[in-house]
Amino acid sequence: MRPTFARIHLENLKYNLEYIRSKINKNSKMCVAVKADAYGHGAVECAKTAVECGADFLAVATVDEGIELRLAGIKVGILVLSLCQKEEMEEVVKNELTPLVFDEEYIGFVAEAAKKYKKNGFSVHLAVDTGMGRIGCLAKDAGMVAKKIAETGVLKMGGICTHFSVADSTQAENFEYTEKQFKLFLEAVENVKKEGIDPGIRHCSNSALTLTHPEMHLDMCRPGIIAYGYYPGQVDKKYFEKLGEKTFLKPVMELVTKVVAIREFEKDRSVSYGRRWTSSKKTKIGVLPIGYADGLFRRFNEDDKRLYVAVDGKNYPVCGRICMDQCMIELGEDSNVERYCEAVIFGPEESGALQSAQEIADMTGTISYEITCGVSKRVPRIFVTSATR
Incomplete structure (x- = not known):
């Protein structure tokens, strides 16, 4: 082996994950991000450790990343956070990956693949854009999009999610923006319920909110960088020390x-x-x-x-x-x-x-x-x- 290598301390990963689990509300699930090869740490080994530590879901960015975990014997739910090509949808369905959807055409792509493989009740999560501006329907349209999912006759809404853009900032104006995003997300959830549809797992908390705002944990948290021993943005070690709380994440x-x-x-x-x-x-x-x-x-x-x-x-x-x-x-x-x-x-x-x-x-x-x-x-x-x- 070449003399340059990365030593991955799985005991530190386990320590971080157990600490994170202790911060998450008792009735909330944990989805650990292992995208980008677990932030460079090695997706398969880190995923196995995450499951051992109680992860209910894992999050990847690409279909290939999800398939790698399935081939390694990972059985828990796997969210695909980025959009796929139409040609990848069959692999999404065959490997029981959970895609994020938010528009009628894309929903149709998933439904077509689910019908081909007779996967009735195939789970998707509805992505809501509350201010990140990347992917997702608007909160006011969430009910209508949820109906489109139901009308396929083959897909079910397994969850609903959003992503925050400045949750790792301690500046007052940025936290106000995060609160605004959270309020919009809750409105989206209510709009889905008004259509008589169960929104499924509600999730929006990233690393920063997992550690700091339990009221935003809802049904599941999605910790990322904190699993690997680093703090998100301004929500760092000094921030917690000022609050009188000791949090010593360990780099992996x-x-x-x-x-x-x-x-x-x-x-x-x-x-x-x-x-x-x-x-x-x-x-x-x-x-x-x-x-x-x-x-x-x-x-x-x-x-x-x-x-x-x-x-x-x-x-x-x-x-x-x-x-x-x-x-x-x-x-x-x-x-x-x-x-x-x-x-x-x-x-x-x-x-x-x-x-x-x-x-x-x-x-x-x-x-x-x-x-x-x-x-x-x-x-x-x-x-x-x-x-x-």
Whole structure:
């Protein structure tokens, strides 16, 4: 196996999920997002752990992601959060995936596939656009669309959902917008009921609202990034500390590589493309077999956003531009680092990491989601528990 890999701490995932389950209302279900390969952590293993921890549903973005889980033996409900092509509908039906629908034509595509495979009572969830502006019918039209679902004679409304656009913000005006979205969602539910149709599972709470607003949990919560150990937006650790509540989510991914070469550098010697870095004195340079094709983006070592890597409990700065497959760190003249020492890019504190994906995200003006999702498929995932670490 190549010396660059992602160590996935399943015991941390289990810890996070058990904590999340404790925050969800007793009678509400839990739908864990495992889309985008479980935010880069490995969908199948994370899905199995989620089910062990009481997940009633899993959420994916594509049909292929759903099929992968079914082939792995996952039996719980699987929501497909993004829209599918017409040609994919048969696979949706055959694999008992649950699509989101919101317009007559799309409902027709699902119904056609359900009729072909004689899947009477095939479950769909009605998506309502309450202010995200992406997909969904308007709240005022929810009853009419629910009737279209019923009129197919083969589909049933298994649930109704919406998605919030600023629920991870602590600013007053943004929370007012979230409350407005929630009110619209409840109106949509009532409009469905007025047509004599059972709306099924009502769900709208994302990671932020799962932790902060139990009145919005309704019948199911959809935690995402918090399952993998990171807080959503401004609803972070500091936010909870101000409230006097201790919430210590544990990062699940540890991105690891090894020092594959150590080079002796004299003063005034440059390294990597563009000669952006030149040694100011005699030093040693460590070569790491990880680069932007692995998810260690080139922008991570701009002059004002210097990335550091932990080796044997000490931080060493990346020097020179990050390449496609390699990068370099400055070790200093008296370093005791040896060839094949482990170098940790980010991860949980107990792993020896000196920074998290969130800290890298903060440094580069993005979010933790992008950092973990950016770890590419060519980086092997190694799944460990506390017993096998």
